Amino acid sequence: MTTAVPLQVRDVTVRFAGLTALDQVNFTVDPGTVHAVIGPNGAGKSTCFNVLSGVYRATSGSVRFGAHELTGMPPHRIAGLGIARTFQNLALPPRATVADSLLLGRHRLTRTGFVAAGLRLPSAAREEARHRARVREIAAFVGLEDQLDRPAGSLPYGQQKLAELGRALCMEPELLLLDEPVAGMTADERRRTAAVIAGVRDSLGISIVLVEHDMGVVMRLADAVTVLDFGRRIAGGAPADVQNDPAVIRAYLGEDEPAHAEQDGEQDGEQDGEQHAQRDGEAAS
Amino acid sequence: MSDITDQNQNQKQKQKQNVPPLRAAAKTATRVPRPLTRPGGYGWVAGALLLLALPFYLDTFWLQAGLFAMAAAIGAIGLNLLTGSTGQLSMGHAFFLAVGAYGYTALAGDSEGRYTGLGLPTWLAALLAVVLTGLAGGLFSPIAGRLRGAYLGIATLALIVIGLHVIDNATDLTGGALGREVPALNLFGFGFDRSELLVAGVPFGSAEKLWYVGLALLLGCALFARGVLRGRPGRAMNAIRDHRIAAGVMGVPVARYRAAVFVLSSMYAGLAGVLLALVFQNVTPSQFGMVVSLQYLAMIVIGGLGSVGGAVVGAVFVSMLPQVLTRYSDALPLVATPGTGGVSPGEASAYLYGAAVVAVVLFLPGGLIRLVARRTTMSTSGEKR
Numbered sequence: 001m002t003t004a005v006p007l008q009v010r011d012v013t014v015r016f017a018g019l020t021a022l023d024q025v026n027f028t029v030d031p032g033t034v035h036a037v038i039g040p041n042g043a044g045k046s047t048c049f050n051v052l053s054g055v056y057r058a059t060s061g062s063v064r065f066g067a068h069e070l071t072g073m074p075p076h077r078i079a080g081l082g083i084a085r086t087f088q089n090l091a092l093p094p095r096a097t098v099a100d101s102l103l104l105g106r107h108r109l110t111r112t113g114f115v116a117a118g119l120r121l122p123s124a125a126r127e128e129a130r131h132r133a134r135v136r137e138i139a140a141f142v143g144l145e146d147q148l149d150r151p152a153g154s155l156p157y158g159q160q161k162l163a164e165l166g167r168a169l170c171m172e173p174e175l176l177l178l179d180e181p182v183a184g185m186t187a188d189e190r191r192r193t194a195a196v197i198a199g200v201r202d203s204l205g206i207s208i209v210l211v212e213h214d215m216g217v218v219m220r221l222a223d224a225v226t227v228l229d230f231g232r233r234i235a236g237g238a239p240a241d242v243q244n245d246p247a248v249i250r251a252y253l254g255e256d257e258p259a260h261a262e263q264d265g266e267q268d269g270e271q272d273g274e275q276h277a278q279r280d281g282e283a284a285s
Numbered sequence: 286m287s288d289i290t291d292q293n294q295n296q297k298q299k300q301k302q303n304v305p306p307l308r309a310a311a312k313t314a315t316r317v318p319r320p321l322t323r324p325g326g327y328g329w330v331a332g333a334l335l336l337l338a339l340p341f342y343l344d345t346f347w348l349q350a351g352l353f354a355m356a357a358a359i360g361a362i363g364l365n366l367l368t369g370s371t372g373q374l375s376m377g378h379a380f381f382l383a384v385g386a387y388g389y390t391a392l393a394g395d396s397e398g399r400y401t402g403l404g405l406p407t408w409l410a411a412l413l414a415v416v417l418t419g420l421a422g423g424l425f426s427p428i429a430g431r432l433r434g435a436y437l438g439i440a441t442l443a444l445i446v447i448g449l450h451v452i453d454n455a456t457d458l459t460g461g462a463l464g465r466e467v468p469a470l471n472l473f474g475f476g477f478d479r480s481e482l483l484v485a486g487v488p489f490g491s492a493e494k495l496w497y498v499g500l501a502l503l504l505g506c507a508l509f510a511r512g513v514l515r516g517r518p519g520r521a522m523n524a525i526r527d528h529r530i531a532a533g534v535m536g537v538p539v540a541r542y543r544a545a546v547f548v549l550s551s552m553y554a555g556l557a558g559v560l561l562a563l564v565f566q567n568v569t570p571s572q573f574g575m576v577v578s579l580q581y582l583a584m585i586v587i588g589g590l591g592s593v594g595g596a597v598v599g600a601v602f603v604s605m606l607p608q609v610l611t612r613y614s615d616a617l618p619l620v621a622t623p624g625t626g627g628v629s630p631g632e633a634s635a636y637l638y639g640a641a642v643v644a645v646v647l648f649l650p651g652g653l654i655r656l657v658a659r660r661t662t663m664s665t666s667g668e669k670r
Contacts, residue, residue, distance in 0.1 A: 053534050075533035084534075091531035093523060104520045108536035114549060117516030118509035124516060171536065 004031030005066030007052075007175055007207065012061035012071075014047055014231075021047040023231040024061070029175070029224075034201050034208045036218045036239070039228035040251055045211040046088060048228070049179050052209070053085045054078040065175065080108050084168035085177035088211075090160055094153025098144060098163050101152050102135040105170025135170060142166040142196050158189030165196065169204075176200065176208045182217055190217065197221055219243065227251065336500060340493040341485065348492035349564060350608040355499035356560035358600035359506045361584040362593055363553020366510055368582070369590035370519065371546045372526030374434055377425075377441030378581045380448040381551040383573035384421045385558025386467075388414035390568055391458045393468040400465060401457045407471045411559045418555025422548040430544035433529065445575050452570045464569035467562045470498065477563070495563060502560060503597075506553060511593045513549075522546060523591070580604075583638050587645050589652025598653045602641070607634040 007029040014022040022044045029035040037045050050056040052063060054075035063070040070078055084105070092101055110131055116124040139145045142162045147155055152163055161181060168176055181197065182190045194217050200206050201221075212218050218225065218239065225242040227235040229251040235242050242248055340348060360382060367373050393410035394402030405413070422429075425444065432440055452459045459465060469491060470477040477494045484493075513519050521542055524532035533539050562568050580603055588599020610617065610630035628636075645652055 055530055055534065074538075075530070076536050076538045079534055079536035087531060091528045093527040096520075096523065096527075100520055103517075104524050104532075104535055104537075107517065107521055110517050112517040114513055114518050114545060117518050118512045120512045120516075128516065167535070 004174070004205065004207070006030055007209070008062075008064045009048075009052075010062045010064070012048075012051060012063060013059045014044075014051060014056060015059045021231050022051070022058075022228075025226075025228065025231070025233050027226040027233065027236060029207050029209055031207050032201065032205050033223040034197070034210055034221045036210045036212060036222035036225045037228060038212065038215075038218055038225060039234075042230075043228040043251075044231040045228060046179060047231075049085060049177055049209075049211060052078075052177055053083065076108075079171065082172065082174035083177065084171040084173035084175070086161075086164045086168050086179055086181060088179040088183065090157075090164060092152045092160055092164050092167070095151050097149055098139070098152050098155070098166075099132065099135060099148040101163060102139060102148075102167050102170045103131060105167040106131045106135065108171060138166055138169050141199070142169070143192065158185040158193070161185065161189075162193060162196070165193070169200065173206055176206050178208060178210045178212075180211055180213065182212065182214050190214065194221060337497075340489065340496045345490065345492045346608075346612065348496055350605055352492060352495055352499050352564040353561070353608075354601045354604040355503045356557045356564060357581070357584065357604040358503055358597045359560065360554050360557030361581055361588070361596035361600040362506055362510045363550040363557070364581050365585045365588075365591060365593070365596040366513065366522070366553070367546050367550035369585050369592070369595070370514060370526060371522040371543065372434055373429065373543055373547065374438030374582075375441045375547075375550065376438050376575070376578045376582075377444035377448075378550075378554050379573045379575070379577035380441075380444035381418050381422060381554035382558035382561065382577065383448050383452065383570075384418045384551075385414050385555030386562035386568045386572070387452065387459050387465075387558075388417040388555070389559045389562050390465055390467050392417075394465070395468075399457060400460065407468055410468075411470065411556075414559050415552050415555045418558070419548050419552040421555075422551025423544075425551075426544035426547050429547035430540035433543075442575075445573075445578060448573065449570055452573070459568070459570075462570060464567050467566050467568055469566070470495070470563055472498075491566070492564075495560075499560060499564075502556065506556065507593050507597065510553075514591075514593065518542075518545075526591075580638075583642050585652075587638065587641050587652060589654035592652075592654055594657070595652045595654035598657070602653065603638050606637055607631050610634050610637075 009025060009027050012022055012025045013020065025044070025048065027035070027037075037048060039045055047056060051058050052070065054070065054073050054077070058071045061071070065081055065083065068081055070081075070083075110127055112124040112127055115121075136145060136148065139148050142165055144159060144163055144166055147159060147163070152160055155163065161184075165178070165181060168178075178197070182193050185193060197208065197210070198221060201208055210218070210222065222239050225236065225239050226233055227242055227245070227248050234247045234251055235245040237245075339351065343351070360378065364375060364378050367375055389407075389410050391401065392403050392405050392413050393407045394400060395404045396402050403410075425441075428440055429437060453461055475494075477491055477498065514522075521532065521537040524535060524537055525539055525542060529539060561572065565572070584599035584603045585596050586599070587602055588597065589595025607630055610633050614630045649655055
């Protein structure tokens, strides 16, 4: 927030034993913008997120956040730079209260260690009270202030997704990576979540990288779009340009070719897609 | 897009107006715990008084059993921090019990005859034994930080084997298979030995005096662990257990936390070992075998994974069961007095808590502590945990 820096992804390649999940991907996220990464299933979107957050190590290429090189950094150091992310599948412990989950987001901003917490030193109590107050503010921002004392697992799915977004916001990030934030939500929840995300960018000035299948949400929120297909960047630019790009239409709807060729191509594509999806699922779980 | 942001800003303004201090105050007021006005509060006070009064009424057998349970509870709290709260399995808990027990014995014991000892003041020896166990845990922590879950469990098996080997061979420190006598605790001139002291007409031997030491240690250990679990480290530990990748992405240094919890857990085991040595007044290798590690795992599973109360309940259950069966073996069907053939009390209790583990896993996930917790949440709604 204080020193807005761009995220630069340069020639990033990720290979898993012969399978190339990302192939020479380039894009830049400008400070204070929403950058959407879209593409069909198995295009490498989640792999891309896992590289950005340090869960996977890129085979080659570089990811720079301002002056920091992120490739090769462990996840907690990347988080320490102010990069937060949410997960495609919920990564929220179901029995912990929403407040406790959000407080986990404060981990990098707090210092209380084992001794201070065990002995309940006044410094630990003060820190806890201060950060609980901030958590309450952030919960109000995403609309969960009344759910703070409830176990996260007892909330409806949409609110759990919001709680995860809130937890990421609790890290006071400069860059927020959102992996399908509105997937599985009702139309009403989608609208509310989209409003929260727009608010994050406009009032907090946080840069956002967004992976999303809901094109309505992408077109409304994104300032720039990168389109991936089979691990390659096939298009990029403003949402309206990308929407009409022939390469994008081809990736989503298939080639305009004779019928038999199209079928073959699609079958192959689906199989590959499934493989990717399985991989992505493993990484997220 | 602009209408969305407008809408959001409106929403935010509304929310800001909706959070006046009034409502926040009303909310916290309902959540303030009133320990003595709710039924649970009287229960705690009565329980504490009962525990304090027990040495005046119970004979040495039961006091020893109770002290054994307290030591086990301290060890189980430590294991529960590691296994229940952080999701790291350890089969090597008995090794750290042994380091604590033998460490105290060697540090406090005198060099006489075939034994070596430093002859330190006993309170200092107890403290150093706990530190020593922490160091032993620290030596293993590079491994404990890198391995997760069941893999760590297998690696820690090695500790048991190494530990028993050292105990058998370093006979000048440990006494080998025969064991070594443990010097009695002496706190600032007050000896916790067999010399009897009359308190209100009741003769106080070592068990009676140690009882209060055990209670104080257990209380301290339980409060410390509870503070850890409810604070920032506890949240990080639970995050590592529930979703390792997410924990790292949230900024928790996973390997460092695993290593730190392993050290803390070993120090709890070390203190438990010191107390065990003081209670038995003799340390032998059979107290620290593989089975003991399994017993501690049984304690936390039966009592409840991840909670301090669960560890204490489970420890009392598992450690008192053989004592109860031994004492009443003549009155119980199917349990024979030791040495007469048939099912001995030790075996019977092993069957019983084996069955208890299965029953808890099947019917009471969350352990015995859930039964207690459910009752209190029913009587005082709104109180958490």
